[in-house]
Amino acid sequence: MGRRKQKTVEVDQLDYSDDDSVDSGSTAISDHVLAHETESVDSQEFTLEKHLEALYEKRGSTREIALAGLVTAFEGHVLLDFIQDRCITLLHQYLGSLKRGSVKEACLSARAIGLLAITGGTGSNTHEIMGESTPPLSRVLISGPDAVRIFVLDSLAVVTFVGSNNWEETEAIMKVIWEIIHPKSRSKAVVVAKPSSATLVAALCAWSFLLTTLTGWRVDLDMWTEMISFLCNLLEKGDRAVRIAAGEAIAVIFEIVIAGKLSTETNDLENLEDVPSKPKWFVYLLSLKEKIISLVSVLAMEAGGKGTDKKCLNAQRDIFQKIYDYLMDGKLPETSLIVSKKQGVLTTSTWTKLIQLNFLKRFLGSGFLKHAQDNELLHNVFHLIPHAESNLSSSERRIARSSGDRMRTQELKKDRHLAQLRKGALLFNSPT
Known part of the structure; x- marks a missing residue:
């Protein structure tokens, strides 16, 4: 605290020009x-x-x-x-x-x-x-x-x-979380209670969020097809919040695993010709995708009955329409969020970034925009360009703002002088 007061005194002792002393x-x-x-x-x-x-x-x-x-x-x-x-x-x-x-x-x-x-x-x-x-x-x-x-x-x-x-560290935590999502996948030596709906949603969101960090790794086809199959079952049996979370997990898996790592085999995933010549895992994955598309199509158009939570229903329709468009046509979801006038708009155009944005918005709540403006981590995640002052310390930002106030005062005095020379004219333009 003493250090902060000393820096404040230093601001007062800065040398100013004669123009500064006028105002x-x-x-x-x-x-x-x-x-x-x-x-x-x-x-x-x-x-x-x-x-x-x-x-x-x-x-x-x-x-x-x-x-x-x-x-x-x-x-x-x-x-x-x-x-x-x-x-x-x-x-x-x-x-x-x-x-x-x-x-x-x-x-x-x-x-x-x-x-x-x-x-x-x-x-x-x-x-x-x-x-x-x-x-x-x-x-x-x-x-x-x-x-x-x-x-x-x-x-x-x-x-x-x-x-x-590294990915090994992330994978270890994802395994712990997956065993909450799918308790039967855990060793019988430890009994895990069946999660409540709210816990299952939280686990699915956490698991999908970590899945977005996937980069170089080894593809275990049996593991991924088993996971997709289980998530597909949740689309049929889960409540609305569970369906949405499971659908988002499926979308991220298809974006990262299928499109990213299996491209040599899946370039013609939509083509049903020569299916018998394909590996068994490919045929199984193709049938899973067809089943998912069918379920997603229904969920995107589900009608609401009496007493239905319309907000949640609309959220379901919206997300599953995006998933349907992606699985059918490869159309990626686009979103935008105004961060500040100085830093502009945060945009996403992949499932990976959409899931990261949704998770961090929910976790930080009303503080998300403040962190998006000032937190270097979020700048890196969403490729936000920080304002020039963002890289300064707190005391340096205060000094910069104080200096900026004086400069703006001088500019205003100059503008007022010009105004006197231009009779009857409106001289101040709105800032761009």
Whole structure:
């Protein structure tokens, strides 16, 4: 905190030109705004420190309040400065709450771990976060209550997405998640309870999200055809939310596995000629695709009955129409989202990016746009071009904004002078 105050004084001591001194009122306003911003940052850091200290308390309700405060702060801000020297300390306290706390505390701590990983982003601590958190998270996923398992699934997906160094690490976590989706695929030595509908949806979303990171790897055809077959069954038996999640997983598998890795055999996947000469796996995959297209077509046009949740039904129709268009014609889904005036529009044109966008939007909630603007991880994922100030530290951004205020004041004075020379003219153009 003392360091921040020193930097603020430095701003006041910068050498200004004579022109700067003319508009002392504007400079005073800028200095007031700068001081207010510095005070706000210091106040937030003080509050966060108090929350961190409260995590050491024995009373569970005290820890819950502290976790809730930290979760809210990390959702709405990219707190890189705060975690710089506290990352692993925070992680250990979160893991302690996950193990010893109530259901509510465990849910909050699991979410806090995921937010810590996203905040760390491309930094050096993210692999350590993954290494230390995935074993306890995986244990809770197998034996914990459903309410906690949903938060753990999100957290596992995020810490792996951010911290994994290779496909083998990601694949190991995907296997754990798949065994929640399909309990019978797990070794009989450990019994996994059948997931609730909400847990199944969370598991499917987490698994699909990690699947989008697939790059160079070995294709196990038996494994993938078995997975597609199981997901196909969910399209028939699952409730609406489960169907949507299963459909998205199928779309990502076809985009990455079928189109990307099996192109030599599947260039003529639509062609029924010479099917007998094709490998057995190809014939089976072709029949699976035909079945999926038939199911997807029905789900894209499903009629709503009395008492139907129209919002959920419309979401189902929309997603399955996109899947149908992709499987039939290769048409990829296109989406766009305005991030800010400075950074423009985030666009996606593949299933991979659409799934990543949907997952991170849901995980970050109302904080997604703030992270899209300021978080280097999201810049890399969605190829966003950060504003020039985004690469500066907090103090450097404040100095830049203060300097910018003075420059804008000088420009306005110049414009006013020109206005006096141009009688009756409207001289200010709207900014482009």
